[in-house]
Amino acid sequence: MTGTNHETGLRVVPVADVPAWDEAVWAQGRGTIFSASGWGTYKARRGAAIARLSVVDEAGDLLGLAQVQTRRRGPARQLYVQGGPLLTDKGERQGEAVTRALLAHLALRPLDLAVVDFARAESPGAVLGLLATGFRPVTTAARHTLEVDLTRGLDAIQAEMEPRWRKALRKAERNAGLTARFLDDPAERLAAFDAFATMYDALKTRKGFSNDFDAAAYRDLAAGDPRHVILEIREGDEPCLVRIAHLSRDRFTDFFTASTERAKANAAAYLAVWSFLRRGAEAGCRVFDFGGIDPANNRGVYDFKRGLTRAVAASGPLWLYGRHRLVTAAAGAMLAR
Incomplete structure (x- = not known):
């Protein structure tokens, strides 16, 4: 003291x-x-x-x-x-x-x-x-994000998303082999985080980027904290996408995601984000935060997020x-x- x-x-x-x-x-x-x-x-x-x-x-x-x-x-x-x-x-x-x-x-x-x-x-x-x-x-320009006002209700949000986004979401929802699960069991959360880490390393190699995130050092912390929301999407028996968010009193914030090549074809990312919106609304959150955008350097991710919302906010x-x-x-x- x-x-x-x-x-x-x-x-x-x-x-x-x-x-x-x-x-x-x-x-x-x-x-x-x-x-x-x-x-x-x-x-x-x-x-x-x-x-x-x-x-x-x-x-x-x-x-x-x-x-x-x-x-x-x-x-x-x-x-x-x-x-x-x-x-x-x-x-x-x-x-x-x-x-x-x-x-x-x-x-x-x-x-x-x-x-x-x-x-x-x-x-x-x-x-x-x-x-x-x-x-x-x-x-800097990169210190901006896109937000969704969850207080407006999911019907209003869906009505205002771009047609391409709505079409991809419907495709994923119609796919009976595609399942989305929020994980609460500690062992399942650890296994999903390990799958995420493998996908994330492959993603960095595939897209040629690097950062200082250390998945091994964060593994037990994320899996053991209920304020880290872990969503796993499987096609059949195979995980094809893991998305992680973090939860505060009024914000549901997208944090990390990684997927296999199959996720491009089956629109798993659209189902994952829509599942996050539902979960955030159920938790009483006011805002879904996409966790950042960088249009100049990561156009593909920006275009995906922009299809759902154009409500830009400074971080x-x-x-x-x-x-x-x-x-x-x-x-x-x-x-x-």
Whole structure:
């Protein structure tokens, strides 16, 4: 536990109790998997040092939460917060003080850089806190997504989808050999994730792209977390597509998908997304989030998503903070490319 910050009167308290951390995260309306412990565990497996920090006032009331990933790059550190900082209802009125307390606790060095990615979890108080403390927003064309308003009802959504999308969906629904199942059994979820990982590796080879997602490091975390929704589509007895989403209080967000070549012919992707919309509506979610678009560099996926909805939304900027303006400016220029 740290002492009281003299500037704000608040205390930053490291949280070692993982279940207590997750309980606090999911008690917040904007809590997501990115602020929950599992994501921190995954990042720790990928080499980051993880600190789970709570901010409390003089009465001991919780005001904010931040899961900080720290990586060293030579003499510098990057301190990265995803899915936060989360503010409680009381903390929402003290966003600037919460941010200042966190910065004081993190004690940035001259070459260090703090990066905040709300991942759609921003609140007015949290954004004002960043602005007031000198964080700089940086965005790119790729930080956009497409959304479906689930409150309008599935009939209205289907009526407004492009004819090609409706035709492909009907084709998949008429195929008696094509089955879609949401998996709850732990063993089935692990098996489906393994099938996804195999398909995903083949997809990267087939399409010639790479990223830093480590399926082996994430396997048990995704399979063991009910807020990861795992859908398996089979044609006959063979899996042809696995799609994974993550669930928060009012958002159902597409996360990862992989398929075999058969999925192109049987329209499994259309059935999968439509199944996600149904599941999200049943869960009381307000929005289905397609998880991002990149029309300039991934036109095929963009065209698929655009056939269902054209409701584009900004995913929000990355927020950068350094003690020296040159550090922030250099990082901002690199990230904005």
